[in-house]
Amino acid sequence: MKVCVISFDFWGYDAHIVEALCSKGIDAHHIKIGDVTHSNFSERATNAVSKIFFNKNLKTEKRQKFVLDSLEQLGHQDQILVLNPDTFDLSTLEKIRQYSDRLITYLYDSLDRFPVEQEKLCLFDKIFSFDIEDVKKYDFEKLTNYIYLPHLCYKKQNPEMDLFYITSYDNKRVDFIKHLTKRLLELALKFQIIVIGKKGWKHQLKNIFIQVPENLHIIFSIKKISHEKLPEYYKNSKALLDLTRENQYGLSFRVFEAMALEKKIITDNEFIKSYDFYNPNNILVLNETCSNLDQSFFELPYEKIPEDIYCQYTLDFWVDKIFNLKS
Template sequence: MKIVKNKKIILAITDDFKIKSCIEDNLKQIGFDVITITPITNEKFKYKNLKERFVNFIKKNIYNDLDYKKTLRQNFNKEALLKKLNTVDYTLTIRADLFENDFIDKLIKCSTKNYAYQWDGLSRYERIMMLIPLFTKFYIFDKNDLSQKNITYPTTNFYFDCYEHLLKKEPKYDLYFLGSYDSRIKKLIPICELLHNKGYKLNIVLICHSKEELNKYPFIKYYSTPFSYYENLQMAADSKCIIDLHHDSLHTGLSFRTFEALGFNKKLITTNQIIKDYDFYNSQNIFHIDENADFSGIDDFIKSDYKEIDSIIKNKYSFTNWIKYILEIDQNTPIKIP
């Protein structure tokens, strides 16, 4: 559904997991003309002139100095990014800390409406604090980062509502998890081992090389190359239930897994207790694993039907409403953090 006409937006975003492609798809579906900029340009490096090539040859082959070309490449990348800047109606920057100051300075001159979203805890990135005041509004998803009133604004993550065709997929698996090999493994293995022994079909994907200590578990699959975010959505759509193990040491906000489940009408098993404070929480759809790892009732939970969420509540967390709220477009539903 087109909600805007003849509006241009610059999307400055990290290239992690290719989620930018999904954001582009959703922005275009609702009517935006999108200019996407990532911190690292894909344009092939070129010397500006013969002098640069000659100096690099001398430094590399005579003085064994590799920093000169590295500096040239960095400057080339900066210039390539800056060339993409143009006058637009909005700018949206996700993970502003990944962009250099001179780029941010020039970016916010492209529009009078400049917004930013940090989908990670602010405490992890010291530099981000100096960038917050530069934007029209700076949004965060962790309640702990709202301490500076009127400087940061609340939101959550979201689900993409431009992929309705995935809703029609018949699940192949009972449960799905995608993640890296990190401290969450200690929580993941007991959960999956229990469910595997109960006969459930699991799709447990770790982005890493095979780990010897985990090879005894037949339900784990290893991939050394990360999936794109859209591929992740395809696998989520292929499952009845999604497992979410949040990084409790990094932030308290709700992960994208939560909203994938909401958007695709999937059940969710999660370790994040704050989910109970949200308006879409329903114990028939969401199973919270507490610190005691109490799994009583897990069979009834998985086997029972998904309970439809009120459409007004569900739509509030769609990307379409999220972007309207972020950019302060009329007729949005405000997104708060309980």
């Protein structure tokens, strides 16, 4: 079987899908458009002029041409999975469609956040979504994100922190962090929060958290932490924080990273209570003021998720489901 995964892959998650397919003996390839950039200053300058005066992004056109050129070299595929379908023109998706018997998409984000036109959606044989509300509204097939990290028992770890959180700048999340920080200080808990933003935001964020002593590790940065290094941060904490974006109703990868490393989860996502792995000993859903956060949550040991439930959220299960590898 020949399978191709086409995606931006900003965080590096999608490479794991291809690795899982190859481990099953499938001829799998990854067309990663995130690697396609302007090669020199002249191209960047030309693109800037094009966007300003002609409302045309030459980088987007370059990436879509790269996808079609790659498919021409790979030839016909039994299945093609397109992630981030919002990044493609309709005409490009129509051409991608011609290279495969089965065209699939998985929506990592809600349509509220990244809209995809109906004309594009109609090209897919199957549409999967992590978002509960989109599944209800558009009759997509529900499928969560997946566990891609190797399983590691909490007893084999010696975390120094009680709570760890890393996030990109987001008004909703930053507002919530203010309430949470106050509660964490009241409980004298050890925590590290990293907020990553663009230039100019660092000073603004420091003013928001002016009351937080620097030795409590509130870090504001414009430098991203690589996807490969994040597990080391996770392992050094008893619990991971996961805060939702506006209009997000699905579960982020943070939840599944926590499951793999047997870390407790603290979140504002009420929908997590509807999942079969939910255990109030392991998962705390915060109220608006974070007043329900208590030190006892960190003191009680992690309760292992039953294996039959855990397996349903692994990448192996996800790949079988997406590509219809098992009936």
